[in-house]
Amino acid sequence: MMAKNTEIELKLLVDKHNLKKLLSLDFVAAAIRPDSCQKRRLVSSYYDTQDMAFMRQGIAYRVRDKGDGTSEATVKTSIKNSAGLSERLELNLPLARKRPVLDGFAELGLGYELSELAPNGINKLFTVTVQRTTYILDLDGAAAELAIDHGKIAAGKETDKIDEIEIELLEGDKGVLLNFAAQIAAQVPLFAEKRSKFVRGLALCGIQSNAASAKSKLGSGPVKQEVLAAIALHGDILLDLQQKLQAGLDKKTLKALRRELLTLRSLAALIDISADECEFWQEIFAAVDTMRNLQGIQLLWERLNQAGKEILGRTSLQKKLDSALQNEENILQEHAAQGNFTAIVYSLTDKAYHAADSEIAAEDAARAMLKKWQQQENNIAALENICALARCCTGKYFAKAAEAAKKQRRQLEQQAWRANWSKLLQDICADSSSKIVYRDMGVFIGFLMAKF
Known part of the structure; x- marks a missing residue:
């Protein structure tokens, strides 16, 4: 039997301990179809021409031993891939023998034969071997397959370990899959694996995939469609920052993190949903903002301390600031280690997918939203939203709106510094019994009152 279909799946990373926790979640256990568990050893060999003609056409070609006495050749063409969710055309051709076959895909829907791209034949690139355990999931409005893979990719002497899960939509609404993943991510540390096994194998061979980059600006298409694409792009950036955060946090990463949170x-x-309602959003954003304020206090205190060194002598506020900053950094790194950025991305994508449809063009919706925010006087959040949304749009109108918003935001922030920074200082010094700490705090707050 020959089949043509669009494969829609989520590819996720989860450690063994959390995998057990995932499978024991009430709603996951309830979804697993009784007696659906299967275990197989899959061996897949990937091929291309000497000049990588398949890859240049956006094609991945493999021959797989399915572990049940049968084999098949598969062509996958990339449609889109973001935050671990991939949608791609998959064409499967059963094989009598486990050997590459290049003809037979035209009638499946490819439109041409692979042999037309490979007049001089093909070469094996790498092999993927996994032990796969699968379960069928009966979800509310969809059916899916949960696959747990453990194994490796081998290209000559180079290898890459595989420990991942895939949740593939078998039938029903893609939104059900997104909702299911969002529920899991809220309770179990999950990390999106944005690279397919094919892309990881190419990397082992020293070959860079030519996957198409996502559209970065809102256009004239329906607002929901355009926003979903933009959320996918900026969600991917947020997930990259999550990975970077686990290694450490610097000012550049903190700035990028805040920028992406505001953009999302x-x-x-634009589609009348609130990112603030996503699990972990408010805690992460609060920690980012607290760090931003502490860094501002620290910079100003260093200048004050240097200017009044002869009068102040020994100071103790710096230690308090260092400790407070380290505490907020630990909070953000723990969120990253627990995969909570993944929960935000899937929750937001789920909410966007289920938002009401609208024929309004994304550009027109953005203009209307900017006007609404511009009418909210003395609202820093609205001004930040204007600047963030303008980054997703093209044209002088949005650039001018952002420039005006930046000026107003600076003025409002300066007015808020005295109250916000004074309150923050009092909070971090509240448990101190040092007179020097309170003297330093008094100097700082006195300067704020005189300056702002």
């Missing part, structure tokens, strides 16, 4: 918040508003 502004995009969500």
